Amino acid sequence: MTLDIVMNKKSQDDGIVLTEAQKRARRSRSIAIALALGALVILFYIVTLVKGPIVLVRPI
Amino acid sequence: MSLIGEAAELRTGLPGAGDLRLAEPSLATVGDYLALLKPRVMSLVVFTALTGLAVAPGHMHPMIGFTALLCIAVGAGAAGALNMWYDADIDARMTRTARRPIPTGKVKPGEALAFGLTLAGFSVVTLGLLVNILAAALLAFTIFFYVVIYSMWLKRSTPQNIVIGGAAGAFPPMIGWAAATGSLSLEPVLLFLIIFFWTPPHFWALSLYRTEDYARANIPMLPVVAGDPATRQQILRYTLILVPLGVSPWLLGYAGLVYGLTAIVAGALMLVLAWQVFCERRPAERACRNLFAFSILYLFVLFAVLLVEQGWGGLIGRLLA
Numbered sequence: 001m002t003l004d005i006v007m008n009k010k011s012q013d014d015g016i017v018l019t020e021a022q023k024r025a026r027r028s029r030s031i032a033i034a035l036a037l038g039a040l041v042i043l044f045y046i047v048t049l050v051k052g053p054i055v056l057v058r059p060i
Numbered sequence: 061m062s063l064i065g066e067a068a069e070l071r072t073g074l075p076g077a078g079d080l081r082l083a084e085p086s087l088a089t090v091g092d093y094l095a096l097l098k099p100r101v102m103s104l105v106v107f108t109a110l111t112g113l114a115v116a117p118g119h120m121h122p123m124i125g126f127t128a129l130l131c132i133a134v135g136a137g138a139a140g141a142l143n144m145w146y147d148a149d150i151d152a153r154m155t156r157t158a159r160r161p162i163p164t165g166k167v168k169p170g171e172a173l174a175f176g177l178t179l180a181g182f183s184v185v186t187l188g189l190l191v192n193i194l195a196a197a198l199l200a201f202t203i204f205f206y207v208v209i210y211s212m213w214l215k216r217s218t219p220q221n222i223v224i225g226g227a228a229g230a231f232p233p234m235i236g237w238a239a240a241t242g243s244l245s246l247e248p249v250l251l252f253l254i255i256f257f258w259t260p261p262h263f264w265a266l267s268l269y270r271t272e273d274y275a276r277a278n279i280p281m282l283p284v285v286a287g288d289p290a291t292r293q294q295i296l297r298y299t300l301i302l303v304p305l306g307v308s309p310w311l312l313g314y315a316g317l318v319y320g321l322t323a324i325v326a327g328a329l330m331l332v333l334a335w336q337v338f339c340e341r342r343p344a345e346r347a348c349r350n351l352f353a354f355s356i357l358y359l360f361v362l363f364a365v366l367l368v369e370q371g372w373g374g375l376i377g378r379l380l381a
Contacts, residue, residue: 022085032090040186043127047190050123 086171092161096144096172097137097179104359105136105232108255111363112236112248114371115314120240124191128239131187132232134179135199139206139228141176145169146211153277156270176207187239195239202231216278219285226259227252233363247314250305251363257302258359261295261334265352268292268337269345292338295351299334303327306362315366322365326358 018026048055109132113125144151144162148169151157161167167175180203188196210225218224230252237248267274267281268291274281283291306327310320333354336347 016085018085022087025087025089026085028090029086029088029093032093040182043130043186044190046123047127050121051190 086168088161088167088171092166093175095161096141096167096175098140098144099137101140101229102133102136105229106133107360108251108363109133109232109236111367111371112233112251113240114236114367115247116237116240118241125240128187128191128195128236131183131191131196132199132235132239135183135187135203136232138176138179138183139203141172141179142203142207143211145172145176146207147215148172150216150277150279154270154273156273191239192242194242194244195235198231198235198238202228202235205231217280219280219282221280222263223260226256226263229259230255246312247309250309250312250314254302254305254362255359257298257305258355260298261302261330262352262355262359264291264295264298265337265348265355268348269352288342292340296334296338299330303331306330306358309366314370316369318369319362319365323362326361329354330358 106129110129113120113128144160147157148160148162151160152163157163162169162172180200184196184200184203187199206225206228210221210228214221214225233251233255234244234248237251238244264282267283268288271281271283271288275284282294286294304327307320307323309315310317310323315323330351333347333351337351340347
């Protein structure tokens with residue numbers, strides 16, 4: 001039995017089947033999360049370059 | 061039993077668990093989540109924070125400044141999302157807020173809570189790591205103050221809700237200043253006080269022509285509890301404190317003549333409108349609407365002039381030189 005069949009069967013057992021609208025909404029949310037995380041990585045990278053070695057100096 | 065099923069069963073045993081319903085598929089779009097951030101409030105927060113950041117002494121790399129503003133904006137949005145999560149029941153009963161994402165069912169309360177907490181955590185930690193600890197601590201306190209002190213406690217319990225709770229909206233210039241300098245002084249405190257004393261006349265003017273809305277939602281706004289004439293009197297009193305405070309940065313030498321003259325003229329107009337509100341009686345509401353609209357312009361103009369005049373070492377001075 002393939003993984004897809006197992007997952008489909010489990011999904012049916014749980015009674016959760018996404019409609020097309022729900023799938024589209026989930027996809028748009030997933031893309032937004034990916035973009036936000038990507039932007040965060042770039043932000044940390046650029047600020048690290050801007051600050052230089054001082055980024056490691058963190059007096060409390 | 062699946063893990064999701066167990067988690068759902070656990071939640072049904074908790075108070076308010078019916079509101080979470082995380083296992084149900086969501087139809088919420090990215091736009092619905094953006095609406096949770098209260099973009100209009102966020103824009104005012106970013107603007108006042110930018111002013112605090114720009115008028116602060118010393119040099120700041122533009123990228124660090126951008127990072128600070130981004131974190132402050134996201135932190136303000138997180139506070140807005142948490143406020144909408146907690147106030148969903150009130151929002152559903154008020155005409156002004158009934159179309160927000162949670163009352164309309166577009167976003168589930170549990171989703172809004174998770175969204176708000178995540179953004180709050182990320183914004184504070186990022187500000188602390190990339191800018192400085194003081195600014196991050198102030199941002200964390202602002203979110204806490206708005207969500208816990210204002211939304212959860214004051215809003216439903218006292219007519220002084222927006223007086224004390226207004227402090228949350230007044231912190232952004234201080235956060236901006238702290239982000240630029242790593243410290244605080246009298247100047248950002250003055251900016252804080254201007255917004256703090258601006259908040260009551262602004263919101264009470266609104267609540268005077270939305271009294272029924274607030275009464276229906278059981279929110280003890282001043283017009284609901286103390287009545288119409290008492291609220292109009294309070295608006296005038298707070299405006300009398302606000303106007304000299306608006307001029308004070310110039311009187312104390314922190315701002316130039318352009319700011320001073322602007323603050324005097326705008327303050328005089330604010331006083332005239334507050335006096336008209338004081339003289340007006342229900343069912344008339346024109347003066348309240350005028351004051352509410354002008355109060356937004358008043359704050360914007362004051363901070364805009366300060367930003368252009370004093371920001372980045374004095375833009376006007378450099379242009380005239």
